[in-house]
Amino acid sequence: MDDQPAPAGNAAESPPPTPEQPAAGEAGAPGAPPPADELGALPPADQPGLGEAEEPGLRPPADPSPRRSRGAVVAISLLAVALLLAVGFGAWLAVQFVQAQDRISEQERRISDQQDEIEHQKDLIDEKESFGAAMNALMGTAAKFDGALMATIVPWSDYQLLVDRAWAHRWEASKVEADTREAEADAAGLETLLTAAQQEAGSNATGTAYESTIDRLGGGFVRSVVDEQICTGSGDGILGCVYGSDPYLVHFDAGGNAEPYMNDELRTGIAYHEFAHVLQFTNPAATDAALPAFDGDWEVMADCFALTFLDGWTLDHRIWVSSYEYWDVNIGYGQVCSESQRQTVRDWYAGLGVAPRTLEVGGTPE
Numbered sequence: 237m238d239d240q241p242a243p244a245g246n247a248a249e250s251p252p253p254t255p256e257q258p259a260a261g262e263a264g265a266p267g268a269p270p271p272a273d274e275l276g277a278l279p280p281a282d283q284p285g286l287g288e289a290e291e292p293g294l295r296p297p298a299d300p301s302p303r304r305s306r307g308a309v310v311a312i313s314l315l316a317v318a319l320l321l322a323v324g325f326g327a328w329l330a331v332q333f334v335q336a337q338d339r340i341s342e343q344e345r346r347i348s349d350q351q352d353e354i355e356h357q358k359d360l361i362d363e364k365e366s367f368g369a370a371m372n373a374l375m376g377t378a379a380k381f382d383g384a385l386m387a388t389i390v391p392w393s394d395y396q397l398l399v400d401r402a403w404a405h406r407w408e409a410s411k412v413e414a415d416t417r418e419a420e421a422d423a424a425g426l427e428t429l430l431t432a433a434q435q436e437a438g439s440n441a442t443g444t445a446y447e448s449t450i451d452r453l454g455g456g457f458v459r460s461v462v463d464e465q466i467c468t469g470s471g472d473g474i475l476g477c478v479y480g481s482d483p484y485l486v487h488f489d490a491g492g493n494a495e496p497y498m499n500d501e502l503r504t505g506i507a508y509h510e511f512a513h514v515l516q517f518t519n520p521a522a523t524d525a526a527l528p529a530f531d532g533d534w535e536v537m538a539d540c541f542a543l544t545f546l547d548g549w550t551l552d553h554r555i556w557v558s559s560y561e562y563w564d565v566n567i568g569y570g571q572v573c574s575e576s577q578r579q580t581v582r583d584w585y586a587g588l589g590v591a592p593r594t595l596e597v598g599g600t601p602e
């Protein structure tokens with residue numbers, strides 16, 4: 237047999253077997269199991285065959301039965317652990333999912349809140365821009381009054397209050413919108429004044445020297461009327477008057493206008509006097525500074541205005557109504573102003589009128 241295991245030991249080193257003493261493992265030896273090939277079966281795997289080498293490296297594997305049993309236990313344990321892990325992982329995933337859903341809901345709510353806030357901010361920005369544009373338009377219209385002698389015709393303090401109010405409303409779009417409408421209305425009001433002034437300056441409804449004089453001095457911003465008994469409350473013989481409640485309207489007395497001595501020279505001088513009252517009312521700060529030069533007397537100051545700026549004007553007039561009849565007429569309050577007072581009137585007049593103003597927003601100029 238070619239695959240018969242070699243007998244133990246080295247055949248070359250062992251003494252050759254004798255016929256009487258057959259070598260161990262030789263076929264036919266009594267008591268010894270037959271050679272594997274002769275029995276047609278190998279010895280059990282876990283028992284070395286007789287005559288086989290005892291080399292451990294060639295020992296067949298041990299009986300696997302006990303190992304499979306431990307392996308099954310291990311496998312079952314592993315499966316159980318894996319199942320537990322899977323269940324645990326699933327539970328963890330479920331918790332994570334619920335927590336993620338909560339976070340998503342919270343984030344969605346925050347995003348919604350942020351979007352609402354952004355929309356709110358956009359509305360605010362839009363309204364602030366609208367208000368800024370309306371105020372710029374108002375300032376542009378106000379600039380058209382440059383040169384107008386009546387300082388109060390452009391109510392800067394009202395505009396400053398409007399800006400202050402809009403600043404206080406800067407987080408409330410609806411209120412800023414209302415402020416914008418007010419600015420637009422103010423601009424429209426100024427435009428109306430400009431249009432009316434152009435019409436007033438270009439017409440003479442009363443057809444009198446009163447009105448032509450007032451139109452020329454006032455640039456159309458001051459109206460004239462000839463009416464009955466409006467000024468008599470101040471005393472008889474009053475030829476004209478101006479009320480502080482409406483300083484842009486000069487009343488000329490219809491009775492005085494019909495006097496036989498009345499002429500256009502007198503009407504012109506009377507108009508100068510009344511126009512001085514218009515300027516006094518519409519330039520209160522400058523007037524307060526000038527009045528002490530006239531001992532606080534508005535009428536003396538108004539007479540002085542006519543005496544200073546109307547060439548040839550006097551307070552006493554002799555009016556000839558025929559070749560042999562005349563009227564001696566005294567216009568005014570009987571006090572001819574000094575040169576010093578006239579200079580005061582010149583200085584006062586030179587400083588009158590609409591002065592450009594810078595409105596402040598939030599405490600800073602804009």
Ligand SMILES: [Zn+2]
Nearest residue numbers: 509513535538
């Ligand atoms: Zn007067």
